[in-house]
Amino acid sequence: MAEFILTIVVEVVKCLVPPAYRQISYLRESKYTTNLQNLKTEVEKLKSERVRTEHQVDEAKRKGEEIEENVENWLAMANNIIVEADKFTDDEAIANKRCFKGLCPNLKNRRRLSKEAERQKEAVVEVRDARRFDRISYCTAPQDIRLSSSKGYEAFESRMPTLRNILSALEDPDVNMLGIYGMGGIGKTMLAQEVARRVDSDKLFDQVVFVEVSQNQDIRKIQGEIADKLDLKLGQESESGRADRLCEGIKKVKKILIVLDNIWTGLHLWAVGIPHGDGHKGCKILLTARSEDVLSREMDSPNNFPVEFLKEEEAWSLFNKKMAGDSVEGNELKEVARDVAKKCAGLPVSIVTVARALRNKSVREWRDALEKLGRPSLTTNFISIQSNAYQAIKLSYDNLQGEDLKKTFLLIGYTAIESIDELLMYGMGVDLFQGANNMEAARDRVHALVSTLKASCMLLDHTSKNEEFFCMHDVVSDVAISIASTRNVFTDTNEQVDGCREWSDGSAIKHCTSIVLHGIKTNLLPEVLECPQLELLFIRADPWESSSLTIPNNFFERMIQVRVVNLTDMFLLPLPSSLGLLPNLRTLSLCRCSLLDISVVGDLKKLEILCLRGSMIQKLPVEVGELTWLKLLDLRDCEELEVIPPNILSKLSHLEELYIGRGSFDNWEAEVEGVKNASLEELKHLPNLTSLELDIHDVSTLPRGLFLEKLERHSIRIGDRFWESTNIWCREFRLRLNNKICLKDSLIVQLQRIEDLDLRGLQEQDVDYFLNELVKVGSSHLKRLYMRSSHLALNPAESEV
Incomplete structure (x- = not known):
């Protein structure tokens, strides 16, 4: 009855006093209910926008990007308004409280709550409309892990004056280059890193770049590392073109310190693309080297600081407390x-x-x-x-x-x-x-x-920081080489000038069990190498001189015991025929070589490992199918590989590890020069396969069932030519769906043991199906799950399990 009377009053006021109508209408239950429902609806819309934004922020952070400030502010504002609205709607039940023992509604509360619901709805709409971002994030130069922490650095008292003098010199506007020198293992690198950390934290420079040069200078690698720190893209092919681009990027930084660690010989800074002196007053160079002569004579560094041996008490402190224990x-x-x-x-x-x-x-x-x-x-x-x-x-x-x-x-x-x-x-x-x-x-x-x-x-x-890689300190390496040299191991570092000159004296290497030659620039190899006891031959050419270094055709005739042959960065057109005379060869590695005809490998019946990684080869010969004892075949990064004849891979019945990915062969079942290429079905005939890497761009070539349940490691990338770099050392599966394949198709891999699963191009109905399948098979091994919809309605989502 009370509500009926209230309705009549509202209608009368509407007719007689229109300005009062809006205020008194808040007393009506229908008005109150409508306002409350409108608020809930707008809050749900805002929550959806917040989730979408959070997903975009998470994806940007995984890429190492910084989030725009207005995006962070909007998320904070959205969170606050949602919390306020949720609290209000949770308390809305008080609107139904009545007075006079429930006979009359509490009109005072109803009016207040109705007006508040309307106000909050308008505030929610205003926040949602404020979500207008040109971009979510922006790229920043990656943080150098060597400069992020001082862990491992010991502040020895005897070295503090040297540290202070170096920092003082870096603040001197007339000093543009200085150096640190001392014997191997003395702590030059640690001191240089501490200098870099100090000037970075004190903001003495706008940018600090730390690069290791090492004994074998690689200009392109040095250029690449500096460019990475500056977030520059070097698209040029020539070193000079890359140097020009790098120089432009460095000049854009007002004050920059570039640390070039472990200089062995003079480095032409302009050839790298590092402006210094009058070329860029704001660019300062800090060098470390084992020899002061390298700094002063070859690098023209006028200010050089020695790193001395530790004092006795400092050495004892490091020995006892830091390493050996109390x-x-x-x-x-x-x-x-x-x-x-x-x-x-x-x-x-x-x-x-x-x-x-x-x-x-x-x-x-x-x-x-x-x-x-x-x-x-x-x-x-x-x-x-x-x-x-x-x-x-x-x-x-x-x-x-x-x-x-x-x-x-x-x-x-x-x-x-x-x-x-x-x-x-x-x-x-x-x-x-x-x-x-x-x-x-x-x-x-x-x-x-x-x-x-x-x-x-x-x-x-x-x-x-990748556990698949490691390194050895230079001094420790020198000791290893010294010990090995007493055990019939010959390396090109056994002579200070040119170890290869010993080829002229056959007796010097005749009894060697291992021969290792690094960075060879000229053709000093003999016509026939007589080493009847040789087990390992390791030759790495200078990559810029590889076309001038050849292997004589009869070179391998008299090393019948050899078990490992590594030829890297060489021009082998074709392979020497004498290579096929090695009956005991177990490992053949031809990395980054120019290759034409490698059919001679078919004669290596005991070969267990064949690595052609990064080599320029167009066709895998049918003779590879004769290597029935092969356990590992690595064809990664073979960008020109177009032909793998059929029925080769299926014959390799002992194969345990197969790597065909990272920009390598992808012409499965394609016809090339009238011959159809191998199919993925052949991999089903490899009963011992435990590690597999594949890039499959055409999903129509995918066989029924990917037989992955028996693999210990795999990285399968399907349906996209532009997958980001991945990790073969886990069980990974990446798939971009299209109209030729769907989740319900039996082509999809069994899911039991996958650790990293990435699915893109999903339809909305695929999500529920996929999650149900995961529940059925179990997902205890799953560490990462990423799903992206092909529709805007379904936002990208990733979760760490």
């Missing part, structure tokens, strides 16, 4: 431990490696170590290694447990390899991993060995 203090080990620390002669790399090697050892082992450190150095040909440093690192080598660990250390040292893949290929070839009956077991062994060497400070983490 257990040395206050017990019978202290005296002998101090003597051991003294033998390290204040060289940080020696202190660290010895301290780690002796961790938790007995008193007898410490005394034995002290005796060994007192022996004279055997490194007469390695003048860059300080005697005590050699003995210290040699001691750590002697303390490695097991011959396989020692052989692995030496192999890494004298070949200069830096990846698990390379170590696996060469180690398998020389039978280093005895007892590992398959590639999977051998790969596990490699990871374990590398992990142990890192724990012993004989290997270092790679700067990329």
Whole structure:
């Protein structure tokens, strides 16, 4: 009855007093209900906009981009208004409270709440309409991980004056270049990194760039690293064109410090594209080198600072507290431990490696170590290694447990390899991993060995922080080469001028078991290499001189015991016929080579590993099908590979790892010169396959069922030529759907063990189907799930599991 009377009153007011109508209408229940419902509707719309924006923000952050400030502000504003509206609607029940024991509505509350609902609805609409962004995010230059933290740097008191002097010189407007020098392992790089961190945090420069140059200067790599730090794109092919583009980018930075670490010989800065001096007053260069002559004479650096050996107490502090632990203090080990620390002669790399090697050892082992450190150095040909440093690192080598660990250390040292893949290929070839009956077991062994060497400070983490890569300190590498040289290993570093000149003396290398030649520029190889005991041959040409270096046709005739042959960056048109005379060859690696006819490999009946990664080859010969004992075939980055004849891959019944991706072959079943290419169906005939990488651009070539349930690792990318770089060392599946394929099709892989799943081009009905399938098969291994709809109505979404 009360509501009926209220309705009559409202209508009368509407007719007699129109201005009062709006106010009194708030008392009506229908008006109140409408306002409340309108608020809820607009809040739901705003929530949808907020979710869409959050997804775009998350995707931008995964790409390493910074979020625009107005986007962050809008999200905060949207969150606040949504919280306020949700609280209001949750409390709206009070509008139904009545007075006079429920006989009359509470008109005062109703009017207030009705007006508030209308006000909040208008506020929500205003916030939603304010979502007008030109862009969500913007790219920034990536943060150099070496400059993000001072972890590992020791602020030794004896080095503080040097640090202060360097910082002072960098603030001097008349200084545009300065250097740091000292022997290998003394701590030059650590000091340079600390300088870079200090000037970066103190904003002395607008940009700080840290680049390692290393012994084998690679101009393109140096250019690329600087460009990455500046977020520049170098699209030019020639070094000079890239230098011009880099120079332009550097000049746009008002004040920039470029640290060039580990300079061995003079580096032409203008050839790299680094303006300095009058070319750009705001660009300063900090160099590190082992030799002051390199800095002052070859780089014309007038201000150079030496890094001295640690004082005795500093060395003891580092040895005891930082590496060996407090257990040395206050017990019978202290005296002998101090003597051991003294033998390290204040060289940080020696202190660290010895301290780690002796961790938790007995008193007898410490005394034995002290005796060994007192022996004279055997490194007469390695003048860059300080005697005590050699003995210290040699001691750590002697303390490695097991011959396989020692052989692995030496192999890494004298070949200069830096990846698990390379170590696996060469180690398998020389039978280093005895007892590992398959590639999977051998790969596990490699990871374990590398992990142990890192724990012993004989290997270092790679700067990329990728666990598939590692590196070795220069001084440690020199020691490895020195030790290996006493074991019939020949490297081109055995002579200071040119190790290759020993080819003229056949007796010098006749009894070698390993020969390693790096960066060869001229053709010094003999017509026939007589090395009947040779097991490993490793030749890496200078990539800019590869066309002038050839392999004589009879070169391999008299090395019948060889098990590993690596030829990198060479011009092999065709392969020498004598290569087919190697009955014991297990690993053949032809990386980044120019190849034409490689049919001779069909004669290598015991070959287990064939790597053509990055090589220029157009056709895989049918003779590859005769390699029935092949366990690993790597065809990644073979950009010109167009032909894989049918029934080759299916014959490789022992194949365990197959890599065809990253811009390589994608012409499955295509007809080339009247012959139809291999099909993906052939892979079903490989019963031992455990690792697979594939790029499949044409989804119509996809076989029924992708047989992935038996694979330990796989990276399958389907339906797109522009997938981002991915990680083969997990179980990954990436698919862009189109009208030829759908989630319900039996082509889709079994989902049980996938770790990284990326599906794009989804239809709305696909989402529920896919999630139901995941529930059915179980998803305990899933670590990353990414789904993107082909319709704007379904927003991109990614979740970490």
